[in-house]
Amino acid sequence: MRLPLLSAILLGLCVSACAPADTDRVETVKTGTFRYPGDEAARPVELPEYWWPERRMRHHEATYTFPLHLDRTPNELWSVFLPRLSMNAAVWVNGHFVGDGGRLEPPLSRNANRPLYFPIPTGMLHAGDNVIRLRLVIEPTFPGLLDPFLVGPAAALRPTFENRYRFQVVALQGVAMTSVAVALLIFAVFARRDEQGANAWFATALVLWAVVLAAGFVRDPPIGGRAWEFLGPAAQAGLVYCLIRAFHLRIFGHRLAARERIALVVFGVPGIVTVLAPTQYAFTAWISWQVITGSAVVYVMILIFHTMKRGLITHPKTLAVAAFLGTIFVVHDLASVFYGRPISGFWLSAYAASVALLFSGWTILASLADSLTEAETLNRELEGRVRQKHRELESNYRKLRTLERERAIAAERERIMQDVHDGIGGQLVSTLALVESGRGEPDAVADSLHEALDDLRLIIDSLDPDEGDLAAVLGTMRLRVQPRLERGGIAIDWQVRDVPPIEGFGPEQALQVLRVVQESIANVLKHAGATRVRIRTGTVQGSLGDEAYVEVCDDGSGMSEQAPPGRGLANMRRRAENLGGALDIESTAAGTRIRLRMPLRVGAATAP
Amino acid sequence: MTARESTNPRYSVLLVEDDEPTRAHLARAIDAHPRLDLIAARGTVTEARDDLVAGKPDVLLTDLGLPDGNGIELIRFAREATPGSQIMVVTVFGDEKNVISSIEAGASGYLLKDGTSEAIGESVMQLMEGGSPMSAPIARRLLERFRSDATTDPLLGAEGDSEVMRARATLTARETEILRLIAKGFTFPEIASLLSISAHTVTSHVRHIYEKLEVNSRGEAVYEAVQRGLIRMDD
Numbered sequence: 001m002r003l004p005l006l007s008a009i010l011l012g013l014c015v016s017a018c019a020p021a022d023t024d025r026v027e028t029v030k031t032g033t034f035r036y037p038g039d040e041a042a043r044p045v046e047l048p049e050y051w052w053p054e055r056r057m058r059h060h061e062a063t064y065t066f067p068l069h070l071d072r073t074p075n076e077l078w079s080v081f082l083p084r085l086s087m088n089a090a091v092w093v094n095g096h097f098v099g100d101g102g103r104l105e106p107p108l109s110r111n112a113n114r115p116l117y118f119p120i121p122t123g124m125l126h127a128g129d130n131v132i133r134l135r136l137v138i139e140p141t142f143p144g145l146l147d148p149f150l151v152g153p154a155a156a157l158r159p160t161f162e163n164r165y166r167f168q169v170v171a172l173q174g175v176a177m178t179s180v181a182v183a184l185l186i187f188a189v190f191a192r193r194d195e196q197g198a199n200a201w202f203a204t205a206l207v208l209w210a211v212v213l214a215a216g217f218v219r220d221p222p223i224g225g226r227a228w229e230f231l232g233p234a235a236q237a238g239l240v241y242c243l244i245r246a247f248h249l250r251i252f253g254h255r256l257a258a259r260e261r262i263a264l265v266v267f268g269v270p271g272i273v274t275v276l277a278p279t280q281y282a283f284t285a286w287i288s289w290q291v292i293t294g295s296a297v298v299y300v301m302i303l304i305f306h307t308m309k310r311g312l313i314t315h316p317k318t319l320a321v322a323a324f325l326g327t328i329f330v331v332h333d334l335a336s337v338f339y340g341r342p343i344s345g346f347w348l349s350a351y352a353a354s355v356a357l358l359f360s361g362w363t364i365l366a367s368l369a370d371s372l373t374e375a376e377t378l379n380r381e382l383e384g385r386v387r388q389k390h391r392e393l394e395s396n397y398r399k400l401r402t403l404e405r406e407r408a409i410a411a412e413r414e415r416i417m418q419d420v421h422d423g424i425g426g427q428l429v430s431t432l433a434l435v436e437s438g439r440g441e442p443d444a445v446a447d448s449l450h451e452a453l454d455d456l457r458l459i460i461d462s463l464d465p466d467e468g469d470l471a472a473v474l475g476t477m478r479l480r481v482q483p484r485l486e487r488g489g490i491a492i493d494w495q496v497r498d499v500p501p502i503e504g505f506g507p508e509q510a511l512q513v514l515r516v517v518q519e520s521i522a523n524v525l526k527h528a529g530a531t532r533v534r535i536r537t538g539t540v541q542g543s544l545g546d547e548a549y550v551e552v553c554d555d556g557s558g559m560s561e562q563a564p565p566g567r568g569l570a571n572m573r574r575r576a577e578n579l580g581g582a583l584d585i586e587s588t589a590a591g592t593r594i595r596l597r598m599p600l601r602v603g604a605a606t607a608p
Numbered sequence: 609m610t611a612r613e614s615t616n617p618r619y620s621v622l623l624v625e626d627d628e629p630t631r632a633h634l635a636r637a638i639d640a641h642p643r644l645d646l647i648a649a650r651g652t653v654t655e656a657r658d659d660l661v662a663g664k665p666d667v668l669l670t671d672l673g674l675p676d677g678n679g680i681e682l683i684r685f686a687r688e689a690t691p692g693s694q695i696m697v698v699t700v701f702g703d704e705k706n707v708i709s710s711i712e713a714g715a716s717g718y719l720l721k722d723g724t725s726e727a728i729g730e731s732v733m734q735l736m737e738g739g740s741p742m743s744a745p746i747a748r749r750l751l752e753r754f755r756s757d758a759t760t761d762p763l764l765g766a767e768g769d770s771e772v773m774r775a776r777a778t779l780t781a782r783e784t785e786i787l788r789l790i791a792k793g794f795t796f797p798e799i800a801s802l803l804s805i806s807a808h809t810v811t812s813h814v815r816h817i818y819e820k821l822e823v824n825s826r827g828e829a830v831y832e833a834v835q836r837g838l839i840r841m842d843d
Contacts, residue, residue, distance in 0.1 A: 245616075453722070475744035475793030482795075483724075496792045 022500045026152030029132065032066035051144030053280045061137040068130040068151060078125055079154040081161050082116040083345070085136065086145040091122045091134040104137050107224045112142065113216045113347070114169050117161040119154055139225050141282040168346070169217050174219075176210040182361035183207045191369055196465040198249035199364055205242035209357050211235035215352060226282065230275060231284060235266035237293040240300060248302035251310065267293055287337050294330055294349075300325065322359055326352035340466035415508055417461065454480060458518060464512035470499050470537055470548055473510045474517065478535075481521050485533065490554075491511065495536035499548040503602045512575040513550060513596065516583070519572050520552035520594045530591065531554030544581065544599040551595040558587040574598075618642060619736050622665035623649040624656040624682065625698055626674050626745035630721050631819050634669065634698065634728060641729030657685060664690050667732055671698045672706050680713045687714035695733055704745045708753070712825035716740050739796075739811040740818050747790035750817060754779045757807070777820035786813050 015108055033042035034049075035284040036059045046066065080091055080098065087108045091099035099118030104111025132151065138144030144604040173242040183206035215232030223231075241263050248256045270289035301323055307318065329348035333557060336342040434440035440448075462478045476495050485492055502509070518537070524533050534553040569585070572594070576583035581598035615730040621638050622645060627629040635649045647663045650656045653676050660668065668686050672679035683695050696712040697718040707718045717735040719728055731741060779787070782803075789799045796814075 439656070471792045472744065472748050475791050478793035478795075479743055483727075494794055494798060496793070496794075 024157055026068075026150050027068060028148055028150055028514065029066045029068065030148045032064055032132075034062045034064040036062050047146055047148040053283060056138055056140050056142075056144055057280050058367065060582070061135065064134040064136065064146070066132045066134070068125075069123060069129055070130060070134055072126045073124075074125050074153065075132045077122055077154040078120045078152060079157050079161075080118050080120060080132065080149060080151050080531060081157040082147070082149040083086065083164065084115065084145065084147040085149075086112040087139050087141060088137050089146075090135045091118055094126075094130055095133075096121070097407060098124075101218055104135070107221070108137055108139060110221065110228075111218050111219065112145075114219065115161055115164045117157065117165075120151075139229075140279050141226050141229060141285060141286070159312070172213045172217050172350060172354070173360065175350075176213040177359060179206040179210040179354070180360070181211075182358060182365070185208075186361060186364055189365070191335055198246045199355060201242045201246035201249065202364065205239045206357055208235045208239040208242060212239060213354070216347075225424055229282075229286060230271075233274065233289045234271055234292065235270060236290060240293050240296045244296070244299045244303070246381050247300065247307065249543055251303060251306050263296065263502070268294065291334055292587050294334060297326075297330060304529070322352065322356040326356050328352075358547060416417065416463075418551055419459050419511060420456075423459065424452045427452035427455060450484075454519050458514045462514055463507045468504060470513065470550065472498050473513060474535065474537065475516065475549065479512055480519055484525065485521065490524065493532060493534040493536075495534055497537055499539055500536050500546075500600055502548055502598055502600055505598075511581055511596075512579050513598075516575050516596050517550060517552060517566055517573050517593075521566060523594075524552065524554045524556065524592075527556070530554035539600070540597070544597060546600040547581070547597045549595050549597045552587065553591065553593040555591045557591050558592055618643050618645055619666040619732070619755045621664060621667045621669055622647055622656065622659050622662065622678070623734065624651070624653070624668070624670040624674065625649070626671060626799045627649040628779045629784070630671075630698075633725075633771050637725035637728035638669075638732065640725055641733070644729060644732060645816055650671075651675065653679075653682050657689075660686055660693070662692055664692055667736065668693050668695045669698055669732070670695070672710065682710055683710055683713040683715050696735055698733065701799050704743070704749055707746055708749055708821070711818055711821050714822055716815070729789075738808075738815060742814050742817075744791050744793050747787045750821065751784070751787050751791060753821070754784075777823050779817065779820065783817055786810060787817065790814075 017467065032045055032049045034045045035042045042065065042418050051059075070233075081095070082089065082091075085101075088101045088104055088111050090104060091098050098120050100110040101116045124326055136144065136146055136147075150160075183203040186203040192202075196347075201355075209496075212232055212235045215228065215235065221228040224462060241260070244263055245255060245260060248254075248260070267289075267522065270285065270292050274282065274285040274289050304320075325350065329352040332343060333347050333349040336347070338360060342348070409576070431440075431445060434448060435445055449525075457480050458477075461473065461480070478492070478494060478496075524530050532555045534551070536551045536553065537549065538551075539548050541547070573583050576596055579598050580602070581596060584593075584595040584597065586593045588594075621644050623631065623638065626633060628651075631649050631651065635646055638644045638646045640809045642722045643735075644667075646728055648655075651661060651674070653674050656668075656670070657711055659665070667734070668683075668690075670679045670682050679697065683697075686693050686695055694717070695710075695715040698711075698721055699707055699718050700721050707715075710718065714759060715732065717740045719731040719741070722810045725732070734741070785803070786799055789802065794802065797807050800810050
């Protein structure tokens with residue numbers, strides 16, 4: 001809603017510029033006479049006066065003479081203020097030159113869009129009849145024009161002139177420079193990331209708009225009359241074309257080549273006509289060209305409406321108002337063309353278009369700033385979320401580890417319970433039964449309790465070893481078995497050597513090995529009638545790959561006859577299997593050898 | 609036999625054990641040994657302290673978990689009050705950790721509660737004759753202990769320029785070898801023959817290992833005290 005307010009202020013300025021502040025002392029000059037060069041007689045004239053083309057073809061200048069009656073001699077500085085004329089003029093008061101608007105010979109200084117103001121030196125005007133003479137020069141291709149002008153105290157007219165000058169010249173210079181600046185900014189910003197190119201087309205439109213404006217306000221152009229006049233509508237045609245391209249890309253994501261080619265033809269052909277037109281038709285062609293390109297703005301309006309409908313624009317309401325005002329002003333200016341001068345006193349479309357274009361440019365940059373801010377916010381949020389996720393992961397990992405540890409502890413506890421229950425528990429139960437039966441001899445009870453203790457020791461020993469150290473497990477065991485073997489009169493040949501660490505050899509595996517060895521020794525004690533037992537460890541290349549082995553070897557009478565394979569051996573084989581290994585039993589009359597083999601590496605057993 | 613006995617000294621023993629059947633079992637075993645005299649069998653730290661000071665026994669046999677205190681404290685006390693006493697810890701199997709703590713406090717041996725009477729008497733005698741027992745699991749733990757001492761010491765850090773560090777004992781190659789063999793289950797005589805040294809040498813090596821453990825434990829205590837400002841090194 002800022003735009004309508006801005007427009008109202010601009011219009012207010014325009015009105016205030018139209019009317020001098022101190023009207024009763026200001027004389028409006030309208031009536032006089034004029035002569036073409038070489039004319040004998042003067043002809044009467046009533047301002048405003050418009051030079052139609054056939055007149056421009058015949059005459060390129062005229063001298064106007066206006067009478068000015070003053071009641072008394074001005075005692076302060078007076079001035080003459082010419083709000084609008086075309087193309088240039090020089091002014092004399094009572095035969096004294098007071099000023100001109102620049103070059104009066106081709107190429108003329110262009111004052112079609114700028115007010116002229118000349119102070120009248122004190123003493124030139126006096127009470128009674130005064131004469132104001134004015135020489136007007138025109139371009140044959142451009143309408144000659146002279147509006148009524150004002151003579152009055154400088155104090156009253158100067159502010160009026162200055163307002164009008166600011167409005168007509170300074171403001172548009174500012175807009176032109178701002179347009180270029182915004183365009184450069186857009187170019188710079190989007191050079192790397194404008195995938196569609198829409199913003200580049202829009203920035204080009206802004207530059208062309210600056211050219212359109214410059215064609216209006218530059219007084220002494222670097223190139224001559226007709227070529228310079230061509231520049232304005234050409235830039236306008238280019239501008240509309242760029243806008244069409246920009247909006248096509250913005251709305252559809254790609255160009256609409258067919259429509260754009262039509263636009264090129266529609267805009268280009270009148271341009272060629274304008275260049276080639278004979279002088280008397282040049283202005284008509286020029287105006288027609290502008291009307292055509294100006295009318296194409298209607299298509300741009302439709303496109304703008306599309307973007308609004310699709311929510312592609314950040315401030316649709318403001319743009320809608322700008323477009324609406326723009327349409328009115330354009331219609332106003334187009335209508336004014338046929339009067340030869342603006343109906344309201346000002347060409348307005350420049351302002352509306354400026355506001356609309358600059359607003360759009362600003363919107364593009366603002367949306368960029370917004371998306372940068374958004375990106376930063378997103379980045380921060382993302383960082384926050386990443387940190388959050390990291391924390392969650394860490395916490396999950398900790399929980400998982402705790403769970404794993406708890407599970408491992410639970411599994412181990414379960415295993416120990418099972419071992420205690422199967423081993424010492426069973427032995428204690430049978431001991432108790434022995435005692436309760438009343439038939440338990442003290443020696444038998446003691447033996448039974450010893451067995452229970454041995455099993456308890458076994459379990460404790462199995463919990464102790466270094467991971468994978470078979471020799472250490474057996475070393476601990478020796479202390480337990482030695483006394484019983486000695487009591488049985490059996491000598492120990494201890495041949496335990498270091499073996500490489502066995503993969504996955506923990507308490508459970510240690511207990512299995514210990515039970516196998518204990519069972520073997522128990523067999524030796526019970527059945528073999530041996531005098532010597534050799535306990536040996538080592539490594540061998542066997543059916544399981546690299547193997548570690550434990551061997552219990554006695555010099556007894558062999559087991560096959562006295563003790564056929566029973567529960568004890570079956571248990572031993574089962575334990576060997578649990579270890580992923582194998583149990584070899586060789587029994588002859590010269591002794592028995594039980595060898596437990598285990599693969600050093602897990603999975604080696606699966607190899608053929 | 610009488611003549612032989614007279615040439616061999618007799619040793620007085622103070623027994624501290626709070627479990628009555630165990631106390632009785634141990635007391636019987638010591639009493640039964642021809643060269644051991646039981647001067648008292650106690651159940652608390654307080655009583656034992658008095659007997660230590662009054663009786664100055666050759667051997668202190670103590671349990672660790674006592675109703676009015678810890679056996680480790682009693683061992684420390686005995687090292688101060690009666691430096692001449694040999695100290696043995698009464699333990700159960702699977703309690704190697706406490707055995708090592710006891711050795712660090714100043715014990716030179718341990719015996720198992722459930723050993724036979726003969727085994728108990730023999731253990732005490734071996735101790736008095738300069739031998740210290742060493743089981744496979746204890747040997748394994750000591751190897752770990754000295755290995756970690758040699759590499760990184762959490763108390764001393766990497767610099768190790770202090771007197772404490774220099775005083776720190778490490779195992780000799782032979783001692784390490786002996787510990788490794790014990791850990792594998794070899795007996796002292798077997799080790800002696802494997803290494804071609806006398807059984808007595810093995811015994812004295814083991815005794816040295818005990819002493820080093822105690823020295824290091826003291827060094828750690830001193831170092832800790834210095835760190836905490838309890839002792840100044842230039843005193």
